[in-house]
Amino acid sequence: MTASMVQSDRTMAAAFLRLHFHDCFVRGCDGSVLLDSTSGNQAEKDSFANANSLRGFTQIDQVKAQLEEVCPGVVSCADILALTARDAIVQIGGQSWVVDLGRKDGIVSIASESMSSLPSPFATYTQLVQGFAAVGMSEKDMVVLSGAHTIGKTKCGLFSQRLYGFSGPGAVNGTDPTLDPDYANVLRQQCPQNAPLNTVFFDPSGSFPGQTYDKGFFQAVSANRGVLASDAALLTSSFGASQVALEAGATSPFMTDFAISMRKMGTIAAPAGSVLEVRKNCHFVN
Ligand code: HEM
Incomplete structure (x- = not known):
């Protein structure tokens, strides 16, 4: 499914790759980037770093809907992000990597955490290194x-x-x-x-x-x-x-x-003690 989406719009490869990155750097790879804001909470996707910038949400919904039809409650939104990123890069000629599966989805998504955890386009080298080190990346x-x-x-x-x-x-x-x-x-x-x-x-x-x-x-x-x-x-x-x-x-x-x-980025874990689930709909907690 990812392959055909990227075939019909090659720019979707960039969209899927970035979604996975923005998911993993904030609360680990837990699908938190896909949660919608609620009346009392602005979610990651609506932060300054992500709003009018991240793309691919509708396409992820389509993948999730198909999976829920055949295998309800099995494949997490976080795993979908990891798989689409990999499959998209392969589709445009990149080298494949193993996607370790079994991620679960978090129930928390906070806009301000995107601002503190995602690297800034104005960052210095030292700040970039620090930002990656904060999530265990070298x-x-x-x-x-x-x-x-x-x-x-x-x-x-x-x-x-x-x-x-x-x-x-x-x-x-x-x-x-x-x-x-x-x-x-x-x-x-x-x-x-x-x-x-x-x-x-x-x-x-x-x-x-x-x-x-x-x-x-x-x-x-x-x-x-x-x-x-x-x-x-x-x-x-x-x-x-x-x-x-x-x-x-x-x-x-x-x-x-x-x-x-x-592959390493895809293993960034949610904070210890996080409540995790396989979401039915990537926009909402169950
Ligand atoms: C090293 C620190 C990084 C910084 C400061 C950074 C910053 C940015 C910025 C400012 C944009 C443009 C957003 C916009 O115009 O709205 C962007 C786009 C993008 N970033 Fe990064 N990024 C970084 C690392 C990464 C990593 C690690 C990945 C993926 C593994 C990634 C994947 C992408 C992709 C694919 C796009 C293009 C998205 C599109 O065309 O829709 N970036 N990034």
Whole structure:
């Protein structure tokens, strides 16, 4: 089912991959990202980090509905997120990984936790490492999984501070000096000032621009063409810079490294003592 959804809309691979990431980094892989807000509680999906940004909810509902028809109460929403992410990446030419099953769904989803647990596009290298360490992921996992940005897009407003009025050290005509000046010109065309909702591909290279799963993101970062400040920040530590160079290189281990780190990300557990269940409907607790 995932394969046919991605076949008819290749951009769904990015949507499914990001949903799984945003699920796992907040309260573990427990489907909390899929819960709806209630009158007294704003849920993760409605946080600033996720609202008008995460996609794929309807498609996950379709998968869940089909599973409930044949096997009611067996496959958790969290497992569905893990499986669709993997199957989507395989569908666009990525390397497969084992998805360990048996996750259960949580009953808690709090918007503010998305803001504190998900890495910010303005994060420094140290903050990125800390954010990943908080969920048991290594510095290498952080660099490797940033390679997810070989697919998908970002809103201009999330990096336009690098293009206009940049006042940090070494600013050149208001531009972030760590961004290739020629590429800054290209991005300014796609992202005119005051158009924060325009979008650009993280990695426009490849036969499906923005949707080709390959080492292109690391090649872009190596060439100072990482779009987000957090992507460019990978070059600001010696470990990060050499891992980026390795992933971008002729014998890039990207496919394998990504598969290993994704399997690990999929095992991030819900906090001890959490009440867990297999939700009947991914939007609501049972
Ligand atoms: C390292 C820290 C990371 C930061 C700061 C970050 C930040 C972002 C931002 C700001 C966007 C654009 C959102 C928008 O325009 O509304 C985005 C998109 C995306 N992110 Fe990340 N991300 C990170 C890591 C990851 C990881 C680990 C994955 C998956 C394993 C991932 C997968 C994606 C995908 C696939 C998209 C494109 C979504 C689409 O086109 O619908 N990101 N990310």
